[in-house]
Amino acid sequence: MRKPPAIAPGDTLAIVSPASACDESKLANGIKLLEDRGYKLVFGKACYDRCGFLAGADEARARDLHNAWFDQDIKGIICSRGGYGTARLMSLLDLDRMAAIPKLFAGFSDITTLHLALNRRGLATLHAPMVYSFVKERPAWVAEMWFDAFEGTAPIALPEGASRGKTLNEGSVESEVTGGCLCLLCDSLATPDQLDAEGKIVLIEDVDEPPHRVDAMLTHLLNAGVLQRAAGIVVGEMTATDAKTDEGIGGIPWREVVAERLSALDVPIVVDFPFGHQNEMSSLPLGIRARLDADTGELTYLELGVEK
16 A cells, blocks of 8 residues: 655645535634644635535536646645535546555545545545534644644554543454445445455444434445455444434434444444544544554554655
8 A cells, every 4th residue: 555655844735625615714723723733725726616515516626636636746635524526526537647646635524435446546545634624623632633644743543532432342453444434435335446345444434314324324335245344343423313313213323223233243343433523533544554452442553644
């Protein structure tokens, strides 16, 4: 797996919007964090555009990604937000050329689609907060971990003060990390860049999905024979899920759904690991080896996610 070079204060970063539109005011806190750290920022031309539920036309959003990726002066790319629309870009992007030019690429949620595609082509990426993520106050360690992952301070591990995962299945395993947002993992099936869980630690989380849809998506990954190939599973939070229970059909809390669907798998599994759409957002390299200790709820990387 190729790693992107570490970045450092003084470098130029591009902010792009591959998915949904974002109000400029909602990015102010994240922009300030990056600028206060010493980074220079440039913005994709479609960063603040609106085209229905998208940040500009597909061609414009793809052009922004290409321009940022192939500009040698831009050392890293951070997505403004997720939402919806990244999958519409896949046929417009030169993914082989992008993956051949190692560059820091960070985001999550709808950005899962690009992580899977770039990882499959041999480039490590970063499942991490986006600029929009800092529209609300986060624990101080969230931004610190963000910068540690960018700059390669040390292999990623949960900092003091962060929550730990809760044991669903005991055990430990060392392997490459993959995964992301549950609905996008399901959407990847039967595409050229579908989730490859073979022998890997799979990250799973989502937001605003009713409990029965979490059940349906986990069931789909099981029916497809995907999750049975995993070496371990790290479930984050299904954020705002229980509040969306369909009273017409009833349901059970999402943690019970996860336990019922996944506990029969004979691999280490934790739930409530702090990453994704919840308040505690870890920065987790993808395509890089880590150790999952399900007994202690720790995911500790065995190597840097960037080249120093």
